[in-house]
Amino acid sequence: MxxxxxxxxxxxxxxxxxxxxxxxxxxxxxxxxxxxxxxxxxxxxxxxxxxxxxxxxxxxxxxxxxxxxxxxxxxxxxxxxxxxxxxxxxxxxxxxxxxxxxxxxxxxxxxxxxxxxxxxxxxxxxxxxxxxxxxxxxxxxxxxxxxxxxxxxxxxxxxxxxxxxxxxxxxxxxxxxxxxxxxxxxxxxxxxxxxxxxxxxxxxxxxxxxxxxxxxxxxxxxxxxxxxxxxxxxxxxxxxxxxxxxxxxxxxxxxxxxxxxxxxxxxxxxxxxGDDIGLRIPPRLAPTELVIVPIYRAEEQRAQVLSVASGIRAELAKSATPIRVRVDARENMTPGAKYYDWELRGVPLRLELGPRDLEKGQGVLVRRDTREKRPVPLGELARTAADLLVTIQRDMFESARARREAHSLRGPITYDRFRQVMDGEGGFVYAGWCGSDACESAIKDETKATIRVLPDPEFRSPEAPRTCMKCGKDATAEAMWAKAY
Amino acid sequence: MxxxxxxxxxxxxxxxxxxxxxxxxxxxxxxxxxxxxxxxxxxxxxxxxxxxxxxxxxxxxxxxxxxxxxxxxxxxxxxxxxxxxxxxxxxxxxxxxxxxxxxxxxxxxxxxxxxxxxxxxxxxxxxxxxxxxxxxxxxxxxxxxxxxxxxxxxxxxxxxxxxxxxxxxxxxxxxxxxxxxxxxxxxxxxxxxxxxxxxxxxxxxxxxxxxxxxxxxxxxxxxxxxxxxxxxxxxxxxxxxxxxxxxxxxxxxxxxxxxxxxxxxxxxxxxxxGDDIGLRIPPRLAPTELVIVPIYRAEEQRAQVLSVASGIRAELAKSATPIRVRVDARENMTPGAKYYDWELRGVPLRLELGPRDLEKGQGVLVRRDTREKRPVPLGELARTAADLLVTIQRDMFESARARREAHSLRGPITYDRFRQVMDGEGGFVYAGWCGSDACESAIKDETKATIRVLPDPEFRSPEAPRTCMKCGKDATAEAMWAKAY
Missing domain, CATH: 3.30.930.10 (Bira Bifunctional Protein; Domain 2)
Known part of the structure; x- marks a missing residue:
């Protein structure tokens, strides 16, 4: 590359x-x-x-x-x-x-x-x-x-x-x-x-x-x-x-x-x-959930590997939890170039399948989200892949939630500190708001941050903020502030 | 009504x-x-x-x-x-x-x-x-x-x-x-x-x-x-x-x-x-394939009939051949008015379900295409309805094809006769064409009929027309003529 x-x-x-x-x-x-x-x-x-x-x-x-x-x-x-x-x-x-x-x-x-x-x-x-x-x-x-x-x-x-x-x-x-x-x-x-x-x-x-x-x-x-x-x-x-x-x-x-x-x-x-390598598509939204990359040197290996690959595709499409599989049979392209291509496109699971794997009756499954590899006996592939797709879906959600929480600020905050945060790495800031247009628009002008929402109860802080971050008057609501697209 | x-x-x-x-x-x-x-x-x-x-x-x-x-x-x-x-x-x-x-x-x-x-x-x-x-x-x-x-x-x-x-x-x-x-x-x-x-x-x-x-x-x-x-x-x-x-x-x-x-x-x-009563939707394109019209006089009958109806709906939705069912539970409307309404909208099958039917463990199925009625034991409903929907789909196709063939003219035809047909009841006329724009546009001007297609082999007449219906020169193709939307 x-x-x-x-x-x-x-x-x-x-x-x-x-x-x-x-x-x-x-x-x-x-x-x-x-x-x-x-x-x-x-x-x-x-x-x-x-x-x-x-x-x-x-x-x-x-x-x-x-x-x-x-x-x-x-x-x-x-x-x-x-x-x-x-x-x-x-x-x-x-x-x-x-x-x-x-x-x-x-x-x-x-x-x-x-x-x-x-x-x-x-x-x-x-x-x-x-x-x-x-x-x-x-x-x-x-x-x-x-x-x-x-x-x-x-x-x-x-x-x-x-x-x-x-x-x-x-x-x-x-x-x-x-x-x-x-x-x-x-x-x-x-x-x-x-x-x-x-x-x-x-x-x-x-x-x-x-x-x-x-x-x-x-x-x-x-x-x-x-x-x-x-x-x-x-x-x-x-x-x-x-x-x-x-x-x-x-x-x-x-x-x-x-x-x-x-x-x-x-x-x-x-x-x-997305990461610095490419997309990561959550399995439930991925048009292709698993891509099979066949590996071979000689022409007779090619036919054998592709035949096993298309058998696997048919099997996974018909299994109890059907999986959307694609076989990458492109010629004049190395397996490594194909890995790169599918990682860029964010397909959640990759199955590497070569002659040596076939001898052992296995394939190598690679997760796109963690890039973790594991050999899997072909007989267990349908179940393992289905389980892994569920795991990937859940892990991607949990990892995004952990990331968000790590960049969310709750609890008493001064307006100076708020400006520092918004000038710096940003994030979601939960703070008291007096309810006035004046404070809302002043903060927007000065920091480019806006009230994204007045959060629903389950997203509010355990302790309701008492005062408006901007004017110090009594807070009428907790607001979640952030810069936005 | x-x-x-x-x-x-x-x-x-x-x-x-x-x-x-x-x-x-x-x-x-x-x-x-x-x-x-x-x-x-x-x-x-x-x-x-x-x-x-x-x-x-x-x-x-x-x-x-x-x-x-x-x-x-x-x-x-x-x-x-x-x-x-x-x-x-x-x-x-x-x-x-x-x-x-x-x-x-x-x-x-x-x-x-x-x-x-x-x-x-x-x-x-x-x-x-x-x-x-x-x-x-x-x-x-x-x-x-x-x-x-x-x-x-x-x-x-x-x-x-x-x-x-x-x-x-x-x-x-x-x-x-x-x-x-x-x-x-x-x-x-x-x-x-x-x-x-x-x-x-x-x-x-x-x-x-x-x-x-x-x-x-x-x-x-x-x-x-x-x-x-x-x-x-x-x-x-x-x-x-x-x-x-x-x-x-x-x-x-x-x-x-x-x-x-x-x-x-x-x-x-x-x-x-469509017919003079309303639509007839072919089952495979019908958003609702079967509508259940509950029949009752007293309030306690209503609850009983509706409960059986919604049981049937659930059963048919889950059967080997799932059927899209709707229960018409509208109040202040007679069963007759509901029949009229669903016939107008073209739902392929209607199930009439009243207290007397329930006593007999049956319902009455009515086909929209032929309006034929038949009592059906509730235990056989899923299979009977599925079979009937296939039959209706096929019968509607066959009936439309028979209608078309009855209004298609093949074989030698004079241009005078062609004009009579197009001035009268119309239809599809298969005739020889010399291939010239002149004949095509003259016929269009004089009759409003156009060449719809030069038919594919399976739709051509057993004997290829020899001469152009309009100019009498050698035909280069068989053309299907009709007035069109």
């Missing part, structure tokens, strides 16, 4: 390491359109597995998929005052269609509340039509000036769920339920531990009553907001006339929610688990 | 019947944007099952999914001469982004050859990088003036596959292989028999060397082109510099293919299988 093929280390330049890794592992590529990226099969495979996991969980709660138009009449975006203020400056606008200038320009959806609630208003008459539980998987466009692969692109893929309910309580419960599903996906599939909680007024979604989010820590100690779940109250229902007749015969506006998770999460996966 | 709820009959007005059915069965709805539709959960569920079927077949052939940008720089569209001529007049164009006028307008993709082959050109250096086999599931926009739900909408969902190969033969084989997958999906999932074949020069894709398609007959005897598969030759490779080094060290342009199937197919499904 030539030195110029090596990745920049995380230590030397975290941002450069990230970009190089995304490109070299062929997760994504730049495109001919500024700010838009191409998601290559290696990256899209992770997205597909994420979609399947989330979609199954959504459907278990009664949510159904649908599809709403890409284009939104400009006038619709303006119907909810906060919403238009939040999104109008960053829209792409179609002004020409079929060669003619349009009478009313069409906005390419930055999010679909406006177009969706206008349909909901047609479909809902009575309380019997509620709840309405709909999700769509689609692309959205937000005109970003500074873009980064996966993390901030002009166009991205996501799902956006939209629900309408007869009561505030039901909408609030749905908002929390979907946040719980996101957390489960992040932690159990992505092996990315998260802090859940509520956003402050200044950080909430434009048009929402309240916003909840999952925040994960990256290896540069910055936070990544991976998804959000909004209780929209009656704001959009009022703007779009989404009312219903109650059981008692009165007319009331519905209570709605929306919740989204995007391809951004793939960037979070890279920054949580 | 009130009379005003009844559908217009197919006989009275096929077009009105179609629109009413799509709306009443809640497959789709009009949106706030002219020409764009909302695909509602009932319709989207059919699309999801179609996606799963196709995606699995694509992947078995080595195709991987990816995602390319929605926007295409205007200059890219112009790089392939025929392509821009075909698509430029029907594009939506973004001219404003982030509040500013763009230097180069961005076209919303009508299809993605141009943006995809510009990426392929970066990724391919040597014959070792070929074949490149990529597909994307996405939305596309074509500015249509006259739109119809599913059949012709400004925005639609589809998949577009794009492959690059080292030889012409490989590209041609891939083009045919994907057509075969489409045919399999249409016939084995959609129960829609198709005629496959090649398009004439005037009907082929803008920029293709040759285009193949699947054509299905609707119940008004018009043809629906459900999907196309194109051998693009080296046209796009030359336009975008997609060249590679051959094994011998020479530089050559790659040979590419593209192939697509869209949500239009759902319109075809409606027009193939």
């Amino acid at each position: 030539a030195d110029d093929q090596k990745l920049t280390t995380r230590e030397a330049d975290f941002g450069a390491w990230y970009n190089e890794l995304v490109l070299k592992a062929e997760l994504a590529d730049y495109s001919a359109v500024r700010g838009c990226m191409v998601i290559r099969p290696n990256g899209y495979g992770i997205w597909e597995r994420s979609q399947r996991a989330l979609d199954d969980m959504f459907k278990e709660t009664g949510v159904e998929n649908a599809y709403f138009p890409l284009f939104i009449p400009e006038s619709y975006l303006k119907k909810e005052a906060e919403h238009v203020e939040g999104f109008a400056p960053e829209t792409a606008v179609v002004t020409i269609g079929g060669g003619k200038t349009l009478e009313e320009p069409l906005v390419v959806r930055p999010t679909s509340e406006t177009i969706i609630y206008s349909s909901f208003a047609k479909w809902v008459q009575s309380y019997r039509d509620l709840p309405l539980l709909v999700n769509q998987w689609c692309n959205v466009v937000r005109w970003e000036m500074r873009t980064r692969l996966f993390l901030r692109t002009m166009e991205f893929l996501w799902q956006e769920g939209h629900t309408a309910h007869a009561t505030y309580d039901e909408a609030e419960a749905k908002t929390r339920q979907m946040l719980g599903i996101y957390r489960r996906y992040m932690e159990e599939w992505g092996a990315m531990p998260v802090i859940t909680g509520r956003k402050t007024e200044s950080e909430k979604f434009a048009g929402a009553l309240r916003t909840y989010a999952c925040e994960a820590m990256m290896q540069d100690n910055k936070a990544l907001q991976a998804n959000t779940s909004h209780n929209l109250g009656q704001n959009f229902s009022k703007a779009f006339g989404l009312s219903f007749q109650t059981e008692a015969g009165a007319s009331e506006f519905a209570w709605s929610t929306s919740w989204g998770l995007s391809t951004r999460v793939i960037g979070g996966l890279v920054m949580t688990h | 009130a009379d005003d709820q009844k559908l217009t009959t197919r006989e009275a007005d096929f077009g009105a019947w179609y629109n009413e059915l799509v709306l009443k069965a809640e497959l789709a709805d009009y949106s706030a944007v002219r020409g764009c539709m909302v695909i509602r959960p009932n319709g989207y569920g059919i699309w999801e099952r179609s996606q799963r079927a196709l995606d699995d077949m694509f992947k078995e052939t080595g195709v991987e999914n990816a995602y390319f940008p929605l926007f295409i720089p205007e200059s890219y569209l112009k790089k392939e001469a025929e392509h821009v001529e075909g698509f430029a007049p029907e594009t939506a164009v973004v001219t404003i982004g982030g509040g500013k006028t763009l230097e180069e307008p961005l076209v919303v993709r009508p299809t993605s050859e141009t943006i995809i082959y510009s990426s392929f050109a970066k990724w391919v250096q040597s014959y070792r990088d070929l074949p490149l086999l990529v597909n994307q599931w996405c939305n596309v926009v074509r500015w249509e003036m006259r739109t119809r739900l599913f059949l012709r909408t400004m925005e639609f969902l589809w998949q577009e596959g794009h492959t690059a190969h080292a030889t012409y033969d490989e590209a041609e084989a891939k083009t045919r292989q994907m057509l075969g997958i489409y045919r399999r999906y249409m016939e084995e999932w959609g129960a829609m028999p198709v005629i496959t074949g090649r398009k004439t020069e005037s009907e082929k894709f803008a920029g293709a060397l040759r285009t193949y398609a699947c054509e299905a007959m609707m119940q008004d005897n018009k043809a629906l082109q459900a999907n196309t598969s194109h051998n693009l030759g080296q046209n796009f490779s030359k336009a975008f510099g997609l060249s590679f080094q051959t094994e011998a060290g020479a530089s050559e342009f790659a040979w590419s293919t593209s192939w697509g199937l869209s949500t239009r197919v759902i319109g075809g499904l409606v027009m193939t299988h």
